[in-house]
Amino acid sequence: MRGYQLVSGASGVFRAEEARLHRGRTDTEHPGYSGAAYAVLEEGAGGQAEWEVEAAAPASATLALRYANGGTADRPMDIAVNGTRVVAARSFRPTGGWGSWATVSVPITLRTGANTVRVTAATAAGGPHLDRIAIS
Numbered sequence: 375m376r377g378y379q380l381v382s383g384a385s386g387v388f389r390a391e392e393a394r395l396h397r398g399r400t401d402t403e404h405p406g407y408s409g410a411a412y413a414v415l416e417e418g419a420g421g422q423a424e425w426e427v428e429a430a431a432p433a434s435a436t437l438a439l440r441y442a443n444g445g446t447a448d449r450p451m452d453i454a455v456n457g458t459r460v461v462a463a464r465s466f467r468p469t470g471g472w473g474s475w476a477t478v479s480v481p482i483t484l485r486t487g488a489n490t491v492r493v494t495a496a497t498a499a500g501g502p503h504l505d506r507i508a509i510s
Contacts, residue, residue, distance in 0.1 A: 387508045388425045388491075397421040398501075404442065404472040407505045412442070415501035423504050424492040429484040435509050437491065438479045441502040444472030450496045455482045456489055466502040475505055484509070 389409035391400050398421045400411035415421030443449050443466055450463040461480050469476045482491070491509075495501035 386427060386510075387506055388427065389506045390423065390504050393423040393425050393504070395421075395423055398423060401503075404444075404503065406442070406473045406475050407503075408440070409506060413504040415495045415504070417498065417500040419495055419497055419500075421495040421500050422492055423501075424490060425507060427484065427489045427491055427509060429486055429489055432486055433484045435482050435484055436479050437482045438477050438508040438510070439466075439493065440475055440477050440505040440508070441466050441469070442472050442475050442505070443468045443502040444470075444474070445499065447499060448497075449499055449502045451501050452494045452496050453480055453482075454490075454492045454494070456485065463496045469502075472503060482509075 390413035391409050391411045393413055398413050398415040401414045402411050413423050446468055449466045452459050453461040453464055460482055
């Protein structure tokens with residue numbers, strides 16, 4: 375995993391293949407992802423994707439997660455920054471197919487230096503497929 379530097383006013387894009395995955399894997403079966411692969415969180419609660427983000431200064435930011443949910447049910451996930459859950463069971467609604475991508479956004483706070491952004495599947499169905507996160 376590579377570290378990233380965010381500067382004031384800049385945005386950072388962090389691809390799924392750059393994430394540290396727990397109970398997950400990368401895949402390329404479904405079209406429309408933006409990097410070399412997307413992340414698949416295995417069935418069951420607890421699958422995670424985690425990125426390390428470097429911030430030049432403390433900042434309020436927006437975290438945008440690009441995902442696909444080809445199932446018929448919501449696949450909620452917890453979102454945490456630096457070990458603190460900022461959103462519990464955030465909805466990741468069906469997108470109409472595993473190759474149909476949507477984005478959800480949440481506000482976050484970054485501290486100076488290294489920050490860990492983690493998403494964790496919150497239900498037995500697992501999480502949606504993750505293409506990337508963007509911080510702006």
